[in-house]
Amino acid sequence: MPDDFATWQHIIFGYLHDIAIAVYFGGAVAMEFVLGPAQASIPPAQAQVMGQKTADRFLWLVWGSLALIFVTGVLRLARMEMLSWSWPFVEDPLVLSESYGRTLLAMVLLWCVLVVNGALITFVFRPRLAGKLTPGTGGAQLAAAQTAKIQAATWVQRLTRIDIGVTLLIALMGASLGWGGLI
Secondary structure, three states: OOOOHHHHHHHHHHHHHHHHHHHHHHHHHHHHHHHHHHHHHOOOOHHHHHHHHHHHHHHHHHHHHHHHHHHHHHHHHHHHHHHOOOOOOOOOOOOOOHHHHHHHHHHHHHHHHHHHHHHHHHHHHHHHHHHHOOOOOOOHHHHHHHHHHHHHHHHHHHHHHHHHHHHHHHHHHHHHHHOOOOO
């Protein structure tokens, strides 16, 4: 029987892990299905400011959640190895010949997809959305800037929708680990 401290550590790591996933998923759903329609109903200049301010705050939650998911996931695996519990499918949980190991590997790879999408949104598309025009900008430059912003906004929306699907899939795969994995 494991000691009480190890048991509580495992519970706390699991709780923090699940909360981080819920924050990430809930935030992505809110950004896509609440903020997006709200922005469409107000003037474009106000929508841009609203989008900029909410995205600035949301990105802290995104990166914090992704980091917490990774750290608590690693800590949960470490705790699993250290506990003397006889969990099913835990004797060699990371063996890829077992469903548990393959599912865990798939979850890590999907987490990497979330990180790449987050990096694209943060460092590629958001700067394009935030660009300001200088006085005296010509009509052709204005049209090109507007087109670039529309394309960036479209990519952010696509990546957010992909993130919602990937996060839901990761959560389902994580739940399946209790029964030995999905893959």
